[in-house]
């Protein structure tokens with residue numbers, strides 16, 4: 001008997017509660033298991049008893065993930081598969097007919113302003129981030145529905161909700177993943193299939209390595225979250241196990257945000273005065289008030305001016321190091337001369353991969 005079947009009369013059954021995260025006997029497939037969040041999630045699912053098929057295009061990475069899991073006593077095997085290939089996804093889903101847990105992570109980003117994105121770049125991002133996700137969800141979801149049960153976990157990003165210049169196409173695909181997941185939840189719910197989406201903040205993985213390599217961007221991105229730091233991939237594991245298990249038996253169509261408070265503090269700063277830690281723009285704080293991060297033009301017009309703060313506000317430049325206003329203000333300047341970086345090494349001072357597109361105007365979100 002699972003915890004959610006036990007009913008209120010068994011609410012005091014402590015052993016049942018302890019089992020709600022147990023995945024013993026469950027077959028899981030993790031697409032994107034060779035690296036980052038997928039690799040850690042595969043290990044976590046195995047640690048809770050799941051038998052994990054680790055799928056990816058990176059054979060060496062897969063071997064390392066599988067070795068790590070089996071070395072710790074878990075059950076795992078690798079499967080080379082390209083999430084962009086309908087044939088690969090059909091074959092994988094067919095081979096893994098008993099899959100009860102699906103996690104799909106692969107994504108890419110090209111950081112350019114919309115006007116600079118080429119047709120090929122657009123297609124490449126959408127092909128992996130959205131079409132690939134769709135193919136995996138379709139192939140596994142239909143089979144889970146036919147077998148009356150399963151948990152689908154997709155991966156979006158805080159970029160589904162907040163965006164900065166140069167993140168447009170990536171952000172659009174990540175927003176689409178949220179709706180795709182809700183659609184899966186709506187269509188297969190009556191067949192016992194749950195579908196939920198993980199929404200990470202900035203996480204220390206190879207996808208974000210270029211950002212971390214630049215101390216200014218590393219700090220700037222840390223300062224964007226309420227916890228003032230980057231996440232570790234291991235910190236996504238709890239949410240994945242939760243969504244995979246009976247612990248989330250009544251949760252479907254949901255977005256589970258694991259972002260160290262990035263979205264929360266963004267919302268807070270957007271409502272604050274631009275120059276002082278007051279909760280809302282004050283009429284006398286700066287020429288127009290408001291948060292300069294929402295308007296590069298505003299910042300350009302006001303840079304160098306010393307704003308007048310409201311009666312209870314602090315003057316600009318006064319140390320508010322721990323306030324989200326000051327930290328966000330500090331993070332909102334791109335290194336001088338920064339230019340967009342399509343891929344590969346960032347141009348001097350340019351924003352690296354996941355998360356940032358440095359442009360001539362300040363761009364950090």
Ligand SMILES: NC(=O)c1ccc[n+]([C@@H]2O[C@H](COP(=O)([O-])OP(=O)(O)OC[C@H]3O[C@@H](n4cnc5c(N)ncnc54)[C@H](O)[C@@H]3O)[C@@H](O)[C@H]2O)c1
Nearest residue numbers: 032034035036037057082083105106107157202203205207
């Ligand atoms: N790292 C972050 O800061 C961050 C922030 C927000 C959202 N995310 C999201 O988390 C997810 C995982 O990101 P990550 O940081 O773990 O990235 P990562 O680059 O470390 O891992 C991605 C994995 O996907 C695999 N992959 C790439 N193309 C593939 C394909 N065609 N078929 C199969 N596998 C393929 C790669 O080989 C790699 O193992 C992504 O969807 C990303 O958008 C990451």
